[in-house]
């Protein structure tokens with residue numbers, strides 16, 4: 001098979017890239033190791049920054065997002081039962097976030113790609129990338145036990161944290177940064193009307209809790225748990241009791257309901273400081289992971305793609321390689337900012353040491369500063385909705 005851009009991975013990164021290239025008349029083939037049904041039902045992120053929604057609008061893939069997504073103009077921060085609200089629109093000149101499940105984003109993007117004639121090959125696992133230091137790279141992939149080859153001008157490694165693209169980069173061409181946090185998140189989806197109109201992040205002496213939502217009938221909630229904890233230790237009853245304690249504040253009443261998804265996710269920060277080599281370019285989780293506290297994972301993947309698509313389009317349409325050369329540097333500014341914000345949010349809200357310890361008092365001082373300083377609240381709001389220009 002021959003194409004201009006071979007894309008590995010049909011997650012938010014690969015699917016957005018394909019649509020942007022297709023719109024510019026550039027041919028691509030996308031390989032996805034899982035089935036369409038599997039990727040369309042994989043529950044992950046749900047918070048879309050303003051820039052991400054703007055891009056989906058521009059690509060004309062946001063009709064359902066506007067019908068079913070929930071726009072949030074603020075967020076609640078609780079600390080030891082005291083609640084404050086950060087008003088995004090007031091502090092950021094009208095910018096906001098939209099709550100819309102990643103599996104719905106993926107469904108919309110796959111449909112748009114199929115409708116617009118982009119070739120996505122499902123259940124096709126890329127096994128090897130070769131010759132990417134030349135102008136004729138190749139992707140070897142397997143489907144139904146048979147080996148095939150995609151010959152292309154560029155390879156986009158959008159294959160997530162466990163993919164092959166990052167491993168194909170020469171080890172000496174990047175530095176790796178990694179941080180494992182000493183806690184995990186127990187996340188649930190429940191058929192329960194949200195007990196709040198906007199997300200609640202709560203610090204509690206028993207640990208962090210987050211109340212998020214997916215629709216008017218479905219709530220998404222999380223509890224900080226130990227890294228060695230398992231879902232077997234958490235009956236539905238125990239989960240609701242714990243959420244009710246950790247989220248409690250004046251006038252708050254938790255709605256409960258049937259839990260239909262329960263999983264524990266470790267918290268980690270990871271990144272490499274060079275996302276390209278020759279004609280191989282990495283985007284999204286293939287190059288970086290952030291703890292979910294700041295809601296940045298999916299949004300960073302889409303932000304990388306804006307740089308990558310613009311660089312590839314400039315190469316084909318204007319015969320210019322400048323943007324391709326600068327791709328990593330352009331992406332890294334936003335990635336480091338998001339790493340810092342995600343790390344800040346994680347340390348602000350998770351219980352790390354005994355109540356009344358030095359660490360606890362630092363956390364409390366940070367919370368009180370957000371409460372009293374419009375400058376600090378603005379810093380949080382602009383990072384949370386996503387910085388406009390980097």
Ligand SMILES: Cc1cc2nc3c(=O)[nH]c(=O)nc-3n(C[C@H](O)[C@H](O)[C@H](O)COP(=O)(O)OP(=O)(O)OC[C@H]3O[C@@H](n4cnc5c(N)ncnc54)[C@H](O)[C@@H]3O)c2cc1C
Nearest residue numbers: 009011012013033044045126159160284285295296297298
């Ligand atoms: C359990 C979980 C929960 C999360 N929760 C949140 C959250 O609450 N908030 C948040 O902001 N972010 C969250 N994230 C992160 C967010 O989902 C990711 O940042 C986002 O999916 C990144 O998109 P991507 O396209 O880069 O990668 P992915 O979505 O991982 O897509 C990569 C695709 O490549 C495919 N693939 C891999 N290897 C190959 C191969 N060899 N050949 C072909 N295809 C391949 C995979 O099947 C996958 O479909 C979560 C992630 C996980 C894993």
